[in-house]
Every structure is written in C-alpha cells, then in structure tokens.
Amino acid sequence: MNSVKLPPPVIFIVCILIMYILPKFYLFDRYLYLVVSSLLLSSVFAITSVCQFIINKANISPINLNTDKFITTGIYRFTRNPMYLSLVLALVAWFFWLGNLLAIFGIVLFVILINYLQIKPEEKVLEKIFGQDYLIYKKKVRRWI
Numbered sequence: 710m711n712s713v714k715l716p717p718p719v720i721f722i723v724c725i726l727i728m729y730i731l732p733k734f735y736l737f738d739r740y741l742y743l744v745v746s747s748l749l750l751s752s753v754f755a756i757t758s759v760c761q762f763i764i765n766k767a768n769i770s771p772i773n774l775n776t777d778k779f780i781t782t783g784i785y786r787f788t789r790n791p792m793y794l795s796l797v798l799a800l801v802a803w804f805f806w807l808g809n810l811l812a813i814f815g816i817v818l819f820v821i822l823i824n825y826l827q828i829k830p831e832e833k834v835l836e837k838i839f840g841q842d843y844l845i846y847k848k849k850v851r852r853w854i
Contacts, residue, residue, distance in 0.1 A: 717771045720822050721796045728803055728815030735810035743805040751798035757784040758791035771827060774834040781846055789850050793823050797853075820853075828852065 761783040762769040768776040784791045835843045
C-alpha cells in the first residue's frame with residue numbers, strides 16, 4: 710500500500726505556526742483586499758478540485774495514494790495540484806495578514822515540503838498505475854501553474 714507519513718493539512722498547519730512565530734522583520738501594511746482575494750482564489754481552487762474528485766468518484770485521500778483513476782478535467786486541465794495550490798494561496802493570504810516579510814519563509818517551506826513529501830510520491834504512484842497516459846498528462850499540464 711502506498712501512503713505518505715505526513716498529511717498535507719499537517720504540513721499546512723505547521724507552516725502557519727512557523728509564519729506566526731517568526732521574528733517581526735520588515736513589517737508592512739495589511740491590505741485587506743490582498744488577504745480577501747487570496748482567500749477567494751484559494752477557495753475557488755479548493756472547491757473546484759474537490760468537486761472534480763466527487764464527480765469522478767475518485768480517491769481524495771492525500772494519505773492513501775492508491776487509486777484507480779486520475780483526473781484531467783475541470784481545474785485539472787490547468788494545474789495538476791489545485792488542492793495544494795489552494796493551500797499555498799491560503800498561506801499567501803496569511804502572509805498578507807501578518808504583514809511580516811519574513812513570513813514568506815513559511816510559503817517557501819510549504820512548497821518545498823509538499824513537492825518532496827507529497828507530490829513526488831503521488832506522481833510515482835500515478836506513473837506506475839497509469840503509465841504513458843499519466844506521462845502525457847504531465848507533459849501537457851504543469852505541476853503548479
């Protein structure tokens with residue numbers, strides 16, 4: 710059974726906490742429109758990606774990587790990882806809310822950890838299960854945006 714050890718929501722929460730406790734460095738004004746627009750965009754990515762999983766009756770668990778289908782419709786025509794992209798956008802909103810330039814470290818850390826702890830293992834499983842079809846999809850659609 711293919712599985713990951715550290716679920717994406719845990720990585721997300723750890724990054725939120727790190728961003729919060731980082732020392733205040735080059736503070737900037739909070740712009741509510743940046744916070745709200747980042748959260749709205751995050752919500753669009755999250756909702757549309759989850760809807761595609763529901764419509765296609767696919768395994769949505771980020772922990773159990775076994776699946777019998779991969780999705781290439783809807784939002785998945787533009788990004789292979791819209792759920793993780795939605796979490797990045799939520800972190801961007803948090804960054805703008807905190808108004809601390811050093812907090813950008815949390816966003817970078819999340820992207821690095823998700824790439825190596827979640828996305829790469831997922832891609833290996835999908836390549837193994839779906840072979841050439843998944844490789845073609847990977848060439849056509851970017852990992853993030």
